Amino acid sequence: MSEPSIHPDRPVGQQQRGPILMRRKQVQQSTSEQRLLDSRGPSDWVHTDPWRVLRIQSEFIEGFGMLAELGAAISVFGSARTKLDDRMYAAAEEFGRKLVGAGYAVITGGGPGVMEAANKGASEAGGVSVGLGIELPFENGMNEWVDIGMNFRYFFTRKTMFVKYAQGFVVMPGGFGTLDELFEALTLAQTRKVTSFPVVLFGTAYWGGLVDWLRTTMLADGKISPADLDMFVVTDDVDEAISYIVKAGELADAAAEQAAEAAADAIDSTSTPTHPLGSDGS
Numbered sequence: 001m002s003e004p005s006i007h008p009d010r011p012v013g014q015q016q017r018g019p020i021l022m023r024r025k026q027v028q029q030s031t032s033e034q035r036l037l038d039s040r041g042p043s044d045w046v047h048t049d050p051w052r053v054l055r056i057q058s059e060f061i062e063g064f065g066m067l068a069e070l071g072a073a074i075s076v077f078g079s080a081r082t083k084l085d086d087r088m089y090a091a092a093e094e095f096g097r098k099l100v101g102a103g104y105a106v107i108t109g110g111g112p113g114v115m116e117a118a119n120k121g122a123s124e125a126g127g128v129s130v131g132l133g134i135e136l137p138f139e140n141g142m143n144e145w146v147d148i149g150m151n152f153r154y155f156f157t158r159k160t161m162f163v164k165y166a167q168g169f170v171v172m173p174g175g176f177g178t179l180d181e182l183f184e185a186l187t188l189a190q191t192r193k194v195t196s197f198p199v200v201l202f203g204t205a206y207w208g209g210l211v212d213w214l215r216t217t218m219l220a221d222g223k224i225s226p227a228d229l230d231m232f233v234v235t236d237d238v239d240e241a242i243s244y245i246v247k248a249g250e251l252a253d254a255a256a257e258q259a260a261e262a263a264a265d266a267i268d269s270t271s272t273p274t275h276p277l278g279s280d281g282s
């Protein structure tokens with residue numbers, strides 16, 4: 001005979017755990033919650049990959065949850081080292097302000113330099129100023145102009161958010177981090193993982209050398225196609241950059257509308273009514 005049930009309101013020798021029924025020797029003498037709360041045990045499992053997978057999952061869940069209702073947004077990238085008196089700081093601030101004026105939220109890496117400037121412009125203009133920070137081995141904090149922010153453990157989850165919740169990128173002068181973000185966007189656009197993703201390289205003097213190299217070496221050597229060079233524009237004009245982004249958004253909306261209409265037409269023309277109408281329309 002089995003032990004008495006720990007649930008006095010349930011028949012002895014029978015146990016239900018969610019949809020699972022257990023009887024006789026399968027009946028457990030403690031509940032999942034008791035086992036969760038009572039046990040400590042070794043803690044080295046928090047450093048294992050299965051546990052990390054859950055942490056990664058939780059970053060996606062938190063990030064998606066925070067950003068799902070953001071609306072149209074543009075991610076602004078650039079050097080964490082840009083100083084307050086740098087003209088690129090002023091330009092990033094102008095971007096923040098004018099992107100808000102054009103109806104966009106502004107997403108940055110939440111750090112100092114260009115990120116701070118873009119967040120400042122967006123926040124002061126009364127827009128949504130988002131910071132997606134990254135945990136780094138050295139002292140780091142979210143800049144004071146981030147109005148809604150999340151700090152990520154992993155670069156790759158954070159990078160998903162930059163692309164998923166933005167309709168385009170503004171890339172200001174920067175270092176490795178900025179190049180990583182730029183080339184991720186270009187790779188996703190080139191491989192059609194994202195469709196319609198305007199990328200602006202701001203600062204002709206800064207980006208000119210890279211763009212020349214893309215043309216004279218990468219393209220000339222057949223490593224990219226001529227059309228790949230049309231995936232971005234290079235400019236020194238904030239207004240021109242924003243017009244390019246807005247135009248790309250309008251074209252994408254029109255294309256999506258057309259595709260939806262074409263799909264609806266295709267369904268109409270292929271579907272045979274299950275109950276054909278009689279000649280009198282009944």
Ligand SMILES: C/C(=C\CNc1ncnc2c1ncn2[C@@H]1O[C@H](COP(=O)(O)O)[C@@H](O)[C@H]1O)CO
Pocket residue numbers: 076077078079080081108109110111112115133134136140173174175176177178179181
């Ligand atoms: C270097 C310093 C702080 C670093 N803090 C950062 N906080 C948030 N995001 C960062 C930080 N550093 C790099 N990033 C990301 O990369 C891009 C800038 O990198 P770059 O190498 O400076 O170009 C940026 O867009 C962020 O997404 C203290 O000076």
